Amino acid sequence: MAEFRLPDLGEGLTEAEIVRWLVSVGDTVVVDQPVVELETAKAVVEVPVPYAGTVTTLNGEVGEVIPVGSILLAVTEPATSGSGNVLIGYGTSEAGPRRRRRPVAATVPAPPSVPAPPSVPAPPSVPAPPSVPAPPSSPExxxxxxxxxxxxxxxxxxxxxxxxxxxxxxxxxxxxxxxxxxxxxxxxHHEPGHSAAESxxxxxxxxxxxxxxxxxxIRGVRKAVADKLSRSRREIPEATVWVDVDATALLDLRAELNSDEHAPKISVLALLARLTILGLRRYPELNARVEGDEIVMGPAVQLGFAAQTDRGLLVPVVADAHTHSLEELCAAFNELTHRARDGRLTTHELTGGTFTINNYGVFGVDGSAAIINHPEVAILGIGRIIDRPWVVNAAVVPRKVTQLTLAFDHRVCDGGTAGGFLRFVADCVESPVRALRHL
The missing domain is CATH 4.10.320.10 (E3-binding domain)
Structure with missing residues (x-):
């Protein structure tokens, strides 16, 4: 018989809550078959079993929080020694105590017995009534x-x-x-004669x-997001710069790219992401993370983007975004967004970002002082694109205008770097042809 323990979840995660069992006792499982759905502070994940055989026991109930290393299930007559394909790796030498959320009986005390009023002597001409016995106490x-x-x-x-x-x-x-x-x-409703304080x-x-x-x-993913945002506000000396941008040419380019009915559609977010990656190549200080007393910089762009879901705000990461074409970026955004809303992102897909973009314009707002996704050092925000009066060749004309906002960590760079990056991206938005020099 082989015991399958809760794997090492990585990223400092030490426990997970059982959301749903995908197998039952007596079921036959194969290697890498998902057997349980768990919720961690990062995501909801399906955990595969590294053995093949018959399930003999399931250890844990739905809603129970279990630590890494605890036995999840047992499989008899395993046909293989395991695939090793389970999250980070599986099992630890010792398991901590489990926290159960089993249904428990709550005792509601019955109202206390009402004592019998004392016997009141009757007038001399009337016999005194007997004492009124107390009603029996009802059971709890x-x-x-x-x-x-x-x-x-x-x-x-x-x-x-x-x-x-x-x-x-x-x-x-x-x-x-x-x-x-x-x-x-x-x-x-307040009863007459009672003061406001009494009521x-x-x-x-x-x-x-x-x-x-x-x-x-506040628990699970919501707690993890709250902790990260709170830490960002506590630790990062944040500054913000912004600029209004004429996005008419960018939208014209998108319309041209999407005119082919047989080609995948390109989103505004993907276009701006591509320009952002070009900007990070020119200003690599913003493509970094602060780890302890060190600024960690590298050539790879691990691009996070804010995705609103029923479980709260998540930031999926497009790994090695600098190697993606425009179509590949768009496909990655679509896939990660759908998986985020379905609760199917892995821990790896929610961590390791080096820069984040946030398209809050989809909520109908123009600007926002976004919070940096700790431990990154900058975040680019994109407002809604609307018709506004704009001066072109000394004439006021209607144009498609948006606002770009950059929040940055002042420990890592100054206003010159931040302003240079934002101006470069803005210039590329206003004239996408300029971006060809840097592709």
Missing amino acids: QVVTVVSPLVRRLARESGLDLGRLSGTGPEGLITRRDVDLAIRSRPPA LVPARAVDDSAAGVARIP
Whole structure:
């Protein structure tokens, strides 16, 4: 029997959450067959097994967070010693403790027994009534909830879990059940005669929830992005330069390139990426990373680009972008964007960038002071392209105008380098023919 352990995930990652098992006990698996879907702080990945045989055990439940080196599953009668094709490598000598998110029973205490009021003597002419006995205490009610987060949300919202019917397996109360119960409650009203302070203090959590306030845990990819952006703001002395650019000629070039119905379509992002790569060749200080007390520069452009997904902002990296043609860049952007939105990017595809571009113009905005993708040293932002009045040959005419913004690390270069790079890219946008000299 062979035990398959959670592989070394690389990039300092030490644990992963089980999202979905792709096999069951008794299934026959082959080498490199995906067996489990895991979520790390970087991405959701499918992990392949390096053995062939029959699955005898699955160790871990959906939602359970397991450390690197923990046994994921066991395979009996392995037909091969393994492919070695599992993420970075698999297994470590020791495994740390697991953190479980199993459904647990939450005990909701029943209301305390109401003591009987003391007997009140009756007037002399009327016999005194007997004492009223206290009602018997009801037994504690046990409800099943999916996680401590659900219990906390219910508690802070003043919601009685004992009154809910769970929609999960075996009556499990889920986050969705609690959210629906909160939204279905009528808004709270202040009773006459109560002061504002008296009404607000005890009912604050209830009022917040009734108003549609949601509590979303920051974990997984969202936490990794938050940590990186926060670190960027703390450590990088950031400066920003920007310029308005006439992109009419660039759009005309794109229209000409896309006039061939049988050729792949070229995006504006791919055109600007190609010009950016030319600019980085002239100003290599911006194609770098800060690692400790060193500036690490190299000839290869590992080009990151911002991609908005349901799981938050991700920055996939086009490896060796300087070797890609215009069509290849466009295809790489499309493929990585689709995989990012499907949660199928690997850790390798989300790390190692040397420069990032961000097309925030797709959101209908003109400019942005973008945050540098730590530990890189610069990021180029592209605003929306719209008709604006522009002076051409002493005449004011409508042109397609956009704004380019460069945020850069002032430890690595000064305004002369940053301005020179931005002006070079802007000149190429305004006259793409100039770029031919540098291709």
